[in-house]
Amino acid sequence: MDLIADHISHRFGKLAVLDDVSFTVSAGEVVAIVGPSGCGKSTLLSILGGLLRPDEGAAELRGAPPADSLNPLTFVFQDSALLPWSTVEENVEFPLLHTALTAAERRAVIDDALLRTGLVDFRTTYPKQLSGGMRQRVGIARALAVRPAILLMDEPLSALDSQTRELLMEDFVRLLADGAMGAVYVTHNLEEAVRLADRVVVLSRRPGRIREIVTIPMMRAERGGSGARAQMVSLQGELWSLIRNEAIDAEREVQHA
Numbered sequence: 001m002d003l004i005a006d007h008i009s010h011r012f013g014k015l016a017v018l019d020d021v022s023f024t025v026s027a028g029e030v031v032a033i034v035g036p037s038g039c040g041k042s043t044l045l046s047i048l049g050g051l052l053r054p055d056e057g058a059a060e061l062r063g064a065p066p067a068d069s070l071n072p073l074t075f076v077f078q079d080s081a082l083l084p085w086s087t088v089e090e091n092v093e094f095p096l097l098h099t100a101l102t103a104a105e106r107r108a109v110i111d112d113a114l115l116r117t118g119l120v121d122f123r124t125t126y127p128k129q130l131s132g133g134m135r136q137r138v139g140i141a142r143a144l145a146v147r148p149a150i151l152l153m154d155e156p157l158s159a160l161d162s163q164t165r166e167l168l169m170e171d172f173v174r175l176l177a178d179g180a181m182g183a184v185y186v187t188h189n190l191e192e193a194v195r196l197a198d199r200v201v202v203l204s205r206r207p208g209r210i211r212e213i214v215t216i217p218m219m220r221a222e223r224g225g226s227g228a229r230a231q232m233v234s235l236q237g238e239l240w241s242l243i244r245n246e247a248i249d250a251e252r253e254v255q256h257a
Contacts, residue, residue, distance in 0.1 A: 001065045001072055001149040002026050003184070007057035008047055009207075010040070016207035017043050018054070023201055023213060025150060027063065028179035030220075032193035033186045035203030035211075036243055036250040041186045042154055044208065048184060049073050049152045065149045066180065070099050074148040078155040080139030082127040089114070089123040092141045109145050116175060117141040133164035137171070144175070151183040157192060169195055173220055194235040195223050202239060205246035212242055 003025040010018045017040040025031045033041050046052040048059045050073070065072040082091050092113050096106045114120045117137045127135055136156060143151060157165045169192060176183065176196070187193055193200050200214045216235060222228050 001061055001063040001182075003048060003073070003150050003182070004060050004062055005044070005048060005057070006060065008044065008054045008059065009056040010043060010047065010052070010054045018047075019207040019209045020057070021203075021208065021210055022057075023210065025182055025184055027149070028182050029199070030176055030183045030185060030197045032197035032200045033184065033203065034188070034190060034193050034200060034239060034243065035208060036205045036247040037188070038206050038250055039203040039246075040206060040208035041203060044203075045075075045152055045154050045184060045186050049075055061149075066147060069147045069149055070096070070101075071146040072149040074143040074146050074151055076136075076139055076143050076151055076153045076156045078158055080127075080135045082135060082138055082142075084127050087124050087126055088119055088130075088138050088141075091127070091138055092119075092145050095142060095146050109147075113141040113145040116144060117171065131164070132160055133168060136160065136168060140171070140175075148181060151181060153183055153185045155187055156185075158188065165192075170224065172196055173224070177221065190236045190239045191232075193239065194232055196220065200239060202242045205250055214239060214242075 005021055005023050008018055008021045021044060023031065033044060035041055043052065047054050061072060083094065089110060092110050093106060096109060101109065114123055117140055119137055119141055122130065122134065127138065157168055160168065173196065185196055194216055197216055200216065202211045202214060203209065204211045218228060218231065223232055
């Protein structure tokens with residue numbers, strides 16, 4: 001299943017946020033979206049996921065979802081938004097409650113999601129008993145439970161410390177390795193973008209327009225090794241050169257608002 005951004009433009013009142021944004025996320029592909037603060041990254045993700053209707057253009061899905069998919073598009077946010085009164089297992093089960101799955105089928109799906117995210121031993125634990133990284137893992141497991149064709153991720157690692165962020169990046173690499181699931185990954189962090197994405201969409205300062213789409217010419221599994229460090233740093237530098245001046249202007253705008 002492909003996700004298509006077709007000439008998307010959007011305004012909030014008189015403020016133009018996005019202007020004529022078009023790209024395609026192919027089945028199994030990971031596309032990162034980067035750009036200066038306020039360039040419309042999260043707004044674009046909301047439009048792609050159907051939470052917001054654009055003023056112009058459209059977001060559409062093309063092709064059939066995986067046969068076992070319960071929801072073709074699923075969000076993972078910066079805040080895992082867990083139900084604090086529910087256990088890990090119950091949080092993962094929540095999006096399945098109104099599906100046609102039997103209790104036994106739900107159990108199998110939950111067990112699979114917990115196994116894939118390393119949460120089997122925490123199934124009866126409550127969110128307040130978990131670290132930030134573990135809570136985010138629960139949010140990821142909940143998203144995986146509906147077996148999406150494409151994950152829509154909005155700064156999922158930005159609230160975490162560097163060590164936890166590195167571990168979760170490794171988790172994402174593993175979860176995306178078989179190509180069965182694609183993703184749109186919004187981030188301010190250029191290291192995350194080049195580590196996880198097949199292509200990086202670089203947006204301009206508001207209103208967000210596509211400045212460039214950068215292809216990452218390395219297998220995802222190779223990028224965490226020490227031998228790839230120089231090329232990874234070079235790719236981050238390439239992305240930074242595309243947004244640096246506008247990022248500085250955006251920061252000044254915030255400071256003088």
